Amino acid sequence: MIKRVQAWLSRKDRQEEQPVEISPDNIPRHVAVIMDGNGRWAKRRGLPRIVGHQNGMKAVKRATIAANDLGVEFLTMYAFSTENWKRPKDEVDFLMRLPVEFLALELDELIEKNVQVRVMGDSNALPNHTRKAMEEAVERTKHNTGLILNFALNYGSRKEIEDCMRELGNDIKAGRLSPEEITSELIDSRLLSGGLPDPDLLIRTSGEMRLSNFMLWQIAYSELWFTDVYWPEFDKSHLLQAVAEYQRRTRRYGGL
Numbered sequence: 729m730i731k732r733v734q735a736w737l738s739r740k741d742r743q744e745e746q747p748v749e750i751s752p753d754n755i756p757r758h759v760a761v762i763m764d765g766n767g768r769w770a771k772r773r774g775l776p777r778i779v780g781h782q783n784g785m786k787a788v789k790r791a792t793i794a795a796n797d798l799g800v801e802f803l804t805m806y807a808f809s810t811e812n813w814k815r816p817k818d819e820v821d822f823l824m825r826l827p828v829e830f831l832a833l834e835l836d837e838l839i840e841k842n843v844q845v846r847v848m849g850d851s852n853a854l855p856n857h858t859r860k861a862m863e864e865a866v867e868r869t870k871h872n873t874g875l876i877l878n879f880a881l882n883y884g885s886r887k888e889i890e891d892c893m894r895e896l897g898n899d900i901k902a903g904r905l906s907p908e909e910i911t912s913e914l915i916d917s918r919l920l921s922g923g924l925p926d927p928d929l930l931i932r933t934s935g936e937m938r939l940s941n942f943m944l945w946q947i948a949y950s951e952l953w954f955t956d957v958y959w960p961e962f963d964k965s966h967l968l969q970a971v972a973e974y975q976r977r978t979r980r981y982g983g984l
């Protein structure tokens with residue numbers, strides 16, 4: 729029984745709208761998002777880049793609520809990569825304050841929606857105020873049982889894999905592990921995403937079609953969906969479009 733979700737898509741140029749059909753029987757458990765286009769969204773409007781990041785943060789809450797309502801169980805958002813440190817200092821300083829702003833402006837509504845916040849990445853290298861805000865968001869939502877909102881912050885997949893290999897090598901050297909015991913399940917458990925299922929669907933906004941060192945091991949079998957929409961414009965209609973395409977691609981007609 730296809731539950732018809734009349735979600736009117738407003739395409740970027742708003743010239744065309746189309747209904748979207750979503751089946752409740754094949755909702756992706758884990759959706760991962762590369763939230764790109766915040767600076768370009770602002771530039772197109774003659775606004776400072778930081779306004780793009782601020783609006784991007786509002787899109788995080790919007791997308792989280794939409795995903796939670798749809799029945800998505802895990803939502804991983806690429807908030808700051810290990811490569812982002814190369815950006816101008818004033819922009820990095822602003823970005824490092826966004827978790828604090830998120831805590832003040834957005835978290836209460838997500839707590840009402842029973843959302844649990846997790847973080848993955850090297851938090852030791854973050855400023856104290858950033859790390860404390862993240863720890864508070866995790867602490868204040870740790871008993872929630874709804875959608876798990878997983879922020880990748882100061883995250884890089886190659887560093888994650890390198891650190892995992894080093895840890896396994898040390899375990900072998902210490903006699904705690906034999907090489908024959910290394911399986912993909914063991915590696916899954918040792919990565920920063922340990923405990924989460926692999927993403928079923930990876931979304932990247934703003935028209936870029938790169939993986940940008942994001943969850944390279946975990947997305948081995950993920951459906952990739954790219955949109956020209958800039959992240960600050962992303963809303964429920966775009967999530968539904970991505971999930972509808974995911975369902976078209978993964979339709980099994982009862983077969984394997």
Ligand SMILES: Cc1cc(N2CCCCCC2)n2ncc(-c3ccc(F)cc3)c2n1
Binds near residue numbers: 847863
């Ligand atoms: C660094 C950064 C950038 C950031 N952007 C807003 C979204 C667009 C992409 C980049 C900018 N957002 N959005 C939410 C957070 C966040 C992270 C951890 C946490 F526990 C609570 C909130 C965030 N963190």
